[in-house]
Amino acid sequence: MGTIGGDEASPWEKAEGTRKEERILVSVRLRPLNAKEIGKNDPSDWECRTNTTIVFKNAHSERTMYPTAYTFDRVFGCECNTRHVYDEGAKEVALSVVDGINASIFAYGQTSSGKTYTMTGITEYAMEDIYDYIKRHEEREFVLKFSAMEIYNEVVRDLLSTDSSPLRLLDDAERGTVVEKLTEETLRDRWHLKELFCVCEAQRQVGETSSNEMSSRSHQILRLTIQSTAREFTGTGGSSALLAAVNFIDLAGSERASQSPTAGTRLKEGCHINRSLLTLGTVIRKLSKGRTGHIPYRDSKLTRILQPFLGGNARTAIICTMSPARSHIEQSRNTLSFASCAKQIVTDAHVNVLMSDKALIKHLQKELARLENELRYRGAASITYHPDALREKDAQIKKMEREIKELMHQRDLAQSRLEHLLRAVSDDQFSRQWEESSQSELSYLPSACEDALSVSDVSGITYQIPDSDSSMFGRPEEGNNYNICLELSDTMNPPGKHIPEEGRDEIIGAAYADPEDQCKEVQCVEIHALSTNRSDEFNLLLNDEDDSLLHLTDEKMLGDPTAEYLGNAHWIPEKEQSMNIATRTTENFVKPCNDALSSALPSVQTPTNSRELVLTRSKSCNASLMTGGSIVSWLQNVERDKSTQPDILKEFAEKPREDQRSRENETLSIGESEDLEKSTSCEVLKTEDIKAVHEEDDDTGAHDSYSGKSETEETTDQMMTFVSYMTFWFCNSLQLTEDMIREAQATRFQTIEAVKTVTDAAMDAVEFQRKQQEIIQLWHACEVPLVHRSCFFLLFKGDPADSFYMEVEHRRLSFLRNSFAHGNVDGVAAEDGHLFSLASSSRYIRREREMLYREMHKKLSSGEREALYAEWGIALNSRQRSLQLAQLLWTRTDLQHVRESASLVAELIGFAEHGQAMKEMFGLSFTPQKTHKRSSSWWHGMFPLL
Numbered sequence: 026m027g028t029i030g031g032d033e034a035s036p037w038e039k040a041e042g043t044r045k046e047e048r049i050l051v052s053v054r055l056r057p058l059n060a061k062e063i064g065k066n067d068p069s070d071w072e073c074r075t076n077t078t079i080v081f082k083n084a085h086s087e088r089t090m091y092p093t094a095y096t097f098d099r100v101f102g103c104e105c106n107t108r109h110v111y112d113e114g115a116k117e118v119a120l121s122v123v124d125g126i127n128a129s130i131f132a133y134g135q136t137s138s139g140k141t142y143t144m145t146g147i148t149e150y151a152m153e154d155i156y157d158y159i160k161r162h163e164e165r166e167f168v169l170k171f172s173a174m175e176i177y178n179e180v181v182r183d184l185l186s187t188d189s190s191p192l193r194l195l196d197d198a199e200r201g202t203v204v205e206k207l208t209e210e211t212l213r214d215r216w217h218l219k220e221l222f223c224v225c226e227a228q229r230q231v232g233e234t235s236s237n238e239m240s241s242r243s244h245q246i247l248r249l250t251i252q253s254t255a256r257e258f259t260g261t262g263g264s265s266a267l268l269a270a271v272n273f274i275d276l277a278g279s280e281r282a283s284q285s286p287t288a289g290t291r292l293k294e295g296c297h298i299n300r301s302l303l304t305l306g307t308v309i310r311k312l313s314k315g316r317t318g319h320i321p322y323r324d325s326k327l328t329r330i331l332q333p334f335l336g337g338n339a340r341t342a343i344i345c346t347m348s349p350a351r352s353h354i355e356q357s358r359n360t361l362s363f364a365s366c367a368k369q370i371v372t373d374a375h376v377n378v379l380m381s382d383k384a385l386i387k388h389l390q391k392e393l394a395r396l397e398n399e400l401r402y403r404g405a406a407s408i409t410y411h412p413d414a415l416r417e418k419d420a421q422i423k424k425m426e427r428e429i430k431e432l433m434h435q436r437d438l439a440q441s442r443l444e445h446l447l448r449a450v451s452d453d454q455f456s457r458q459w460e461e462s463s464q465s466e467l468s469y470l471p472s473a474c475e476d477a478l479s480v481s482d483v484s485g486i487t488y489q490i491p492d493s494d495s496s497m498f499g500r501p502e503e504g505n506n507y508n509i510c511l512e513l514s515d516t517m518n519p520p521g522k523h524i525p526e527e528g529r530d531e532i533i534g535a536a537y538a539d540p541e542d543q544c545k546e547v548q549c550v551e552i553h554a555l556s557t558n559r560s561d562e563f564n565l566l567l568n569d570e571d572d573s574l575l576h577l578t579d580e581k582m583l584g585d586p587t588a589e590y591l592g593n594a595h596w597i598p599e600k601e602q603s604m605n606i607a608t609r610t611t612e613n614f615v616k617p618c619n620d621a622l623s624s625a626l627p628s629v630q631t632p633t634n635s636r637e638l639v640l641t642r643s644k645s646c647n648a649s650l651m652t653g654g655s656i657v658s659w660l661q662n663v664e665r666d667k668s669t670q671p672d673i674l675k676e677f678a679e680k681p682r683e684d685q686r687s688r689e690n691e692t693l694s695i696g697e698s699e700d701l702e703k704s705t706s707c708e709v710l711k712t713e714d715i716k717a718v719h720e721e722d723d724d725t726g727a728h729d730s731y732s733g734k735s736e737t738e739e740t741t742d743q744m745m746t747f748v749s750y751m752t753f754w755f756c757n758s759l760q761l762t763e764d765m766i767r768e769a770q771a772t773r774f775q776t777i778e779a780v781k782t783v784t785d786a787a788m789d790a791v792e793f794q795r796k797q798q799e800i801i802q803l804w805h806a807c808e809v810p811l812v813h814r815s816c817f818f819l820l821f822k823g824d825p826a827d828s829f830y831m832e833v834e835h836r837r838l839s840f841l842r843n844s845f846a847h848g849n850v851d852g853v854a855a856e857d858g859h860l861f862s863l864a865s866s867s868r869y870i871r872r873e874r875e876m877l878y879r880e881m882h883k884k885l886s887s888g889e890r891e892a893l894y895a896e897w898g899i900a901l902n903s904r905q906r907s908l909q910l911a912q913l914l915w916t917r918t919d920l921q922h923v924r925e926s927a928s929l930v931a932e933l934i935g936f937a938e939h940g941q942a943m944k945e946m947f948g949l950s951f952t953p954q955k956t957h958k959r960s961s962s963w964w965h966g967m968f969p970l971l
């Protein structure tokens with residue numbers, strides 16, 4: 026059994042409902058002067074002015090710092106009998122025990138103040154009232170138990186036992202401090218209780234003191250425990266009970282030191298009494314200030330035992346007894362002070378409900394059932410369409426729509442940026458490649474389907490439409506389906522091989538709902554390779570197609586890519602999820618064709634080494650394509666199509682079983698091609714998957730076989746799948762876009778580099794020409810030998826490495842010109858001691874012209890000379906024409922003249938371009954490199970300068 030509180034229906038709630046905080050009920054009882062006090066003419070200084078106020082009557086006669094009036098819950102004067110005290114100061118608290126609330130009645134006061142006198146009466150009255158209550162409540166069965174103990178000299182003793190051995194105090198988690206082995210008598214009736222009272226009275230330590238002939242020398246605690254149960258549950262074990270106890274506590278009286286004996290037993294008793302009362306006073310004082318801080322309950326056995334009744338789970342009433350005699354004024358004030366503190370203490374009493382094990386099990390079972398029902402409700406709520414769940418799903422759908430819109434926006438933005446980049450790139454080659462790529466993509470467009478064969482010439486992809494008598498899906502009017510087969514033709518191989526009829530049966534194409542409605546519906550497709558010997562090319566084609574995806578879907582093919590992907594991917598049930606990737610790649614090739622196309626191609630032309638994509642219509646696919654412009658419209662289509670959904674499974678079912686198996690086997694043998702898996706990097710439908718789907722279709726039929734979910738859930742799942750697919754697609758597209766951007770950037774960088782190179786070269790050329798012109802001017806100004814000029818001019822034509830020599834020549838000539846300009850008419854000395862001056866140069870040039878005149882006659886024929894004369898404007902009938910020509914060489918600085926002069930001089934002196942070795946002769950050194958053993962006559966023409 027355990028105390029857990031509450032009633033049968035809801036013991037916890039009842040316990041909580043009856044929880045009550047209240048202050049301790051404090052009363053003061055003033056006894057009459059006894060005979061001894063009267064005999065001493067000890068005046069009475071206290072008077073109960075009202076039923077709540079007691080005053081010190083002789084306040085004017087003494088200077089005192091104590092208050093003269095005290096107010097309590099009740100004060101009882103000398104005239105009040107114990108019954109009255111009980112009725113107004115203890116009864117209500119005492120009888121709480123019959124309601125299951127613990128109660129405690131104290132009597133506190135100095136020795137001989139009337140504690141025992143009061144408590145004896147109160148206990149009897151309470152017992153009578155309790156029994157009267159029991160008598161009035163026959164519907165309840167009460168069990169009363171009585172125990173009694175005393176604390177004498179700080180030892181606990183059992184007053185109902187003749188064994189006076191001390192009892193131990195134990196700490197119990199639920200009940201607090203428990204007196205071990207304390208006798209607890211079950212009361213038979215009130216007479217039995219009176220007998221026990223007598224036993225207690227007989228057992229209690231009483232002794233004669235100076236103040237009281239029958240002074241109680243111990244603290245007595247009488248405890249009556251009452252357990253009550255409704256009689257209707259008696260014996261069933263299924264009822265709960267109220268369990269509470271009421272304590273009647275008669276404390277030993279405090280004594281003044283002057284009143285205590287100086288030795289012996291009474292002194293010891295007095296010390297223990299005062300000590301324990303002092304602890305009680307401390308506890309009361311601390312409790313009066315709140316339950317914060319340490320409360321020294323354990324400082325005495327009295328406070329340990331009374332702990333639950335001091336500010337705990339009990340209603341408490343304290344009756345402070347006092348003598349009115351002036352001789353006890355000090356103790357009376359102490360008592361009033363104690364009472365004032367006790368008045369501040371708040372207790373927290375509540376009903377104590379005792380539940381039997383059986384009742385406890387029953388209660389726990391009920392609680393368990395309640396929790397199970399709650400769980401079941403919540404589980405059901407999660408399965409069924411609770412309004413909250415539906416709202417949540419709607420929010421998810423809207424969120425997905427926003428995400429899709431954002432993805433498409435980002436994709437468009439990326440594409441726009443890409444196009445901008447492409448326009449910015451001026452590289453013709455890249456532009457050409459791009460245009461070719463675009464043209465290749467455009468060739469896949471449905472608009473080009475009318476010329477499908479020509480498409481294959483460009484892209485290697487051929488749209489093939491089964492002939493009208495294809496038995497795979499029947500005529501459009503039969504199954505509302507057209508079939509499209511795409512094949513990747515090998516452009517390197519001659520086309521023309523026909524796919525046999527039985528092979529064509531394996532070609533399952535995208536279907537169109539209505540031939541009159543152009544390209545309205547395309548079913549889910551699968552990719553299979555009919556031949557596997559050119560996987561690398563196939564893979565290349567696939568990749569090319571992937572790259573073209575953006576253009577295909579966005580602009581040309583559908584106008585709304587959402588519809589395409591909705592139609593091709595997202596509604597694939599879980600069992601066919603493995604086909605998604607293959608479908609994604611394939612759908613790049615799936616192009617809607619119009620009616621003309623559907624009947625245009627009677628047979629399939631397949632190159633010998635071609636890769637063929639077999640577009641297999643999924644059995645579960647049914648989504649509008651190309652017509653939907655938004656998710657909402659698609660959702661509406663999904664809902665609408667549920668009733669009119671073409672059932673491809675039924676078509677399968679209508680076919681002979683063997684044909685179907687044969688078709689599966691053939692398709693699988695192709696589909697499981699390892700080559701294809703490698704080449705496409707796609708997941709191809711496995712044999713087991715296909716069989717499982719087909720078998721399930723056969724067993725359960727059509728869409729319901731896989732659609733065990735509700736429409737909303739299925740819609741949500743489809744949306745999830747679609748969003749996943751869109752995310753996958755967008756990531757792929759984004760990757761492709763990024764790759765293209767990178768490629769464009771690389772091309773742009775290359776272009777810039779090339780332009781930069783060209784620009785640099787152009788700038789170098791300009792710089793060369795400028796430098797060359799300046800050098801020519803300097804040659805002319807400095808009378809530089811003609812052979813030198815001619816050789817230099819012909820050797821240095823603007824190569825990057827020439828800049829070094831040009832710079833050297835320019836500086837050297839500039840030095841000479843500056844020297845001549847500053848009056849150094851004597852000339853400039855070369856390293857070998859030769860003096861280079863304008864005069865010497867002029868002489869040397871004259872000799873050069875004579876030398877050239879002679880060379881003309883040696884090396885040129887008369888016809889060649891006449892041609893030169895005509896070219897240089899020398900009259901053929903003039904004299905010394907060769908000398909005239911020699912005199913004309915290097916006389917002007919224009920480039921044409923210089924070029925012709927240099928060429929002629931070089932021819933006459935036998936100059937040939939000797940490459941780098943010759944150039945080095947024009948290096949930094951002014952000293953001619955005499956180690957060169959040149960026999961050529963022109964060689965000596967360089968000496969004057971070098």
Ligand SMILES: Nc1ncnc2c1ncn2[C@@H]1O[C@H](COP(=O)(O)OP(=O)(O)OP(=O)(O)O)[C@@H](O)[C@H]1O
Pocket residue numbers: 055056057059134135136137138139140141142143237239240241242276277278279346
């Ligand atoms: N209100 C009262 N009216 C008449 N007589 C009383 C009253 N209160 C006490 N007495 C008498 O006073 C005497 C002492 O009373 P009591 O023994 O109850 O004091 P006590 O406080 O218990 O003393 P102690 O602490 O020494 O035990 C008793 O003879 C008792 O009859």
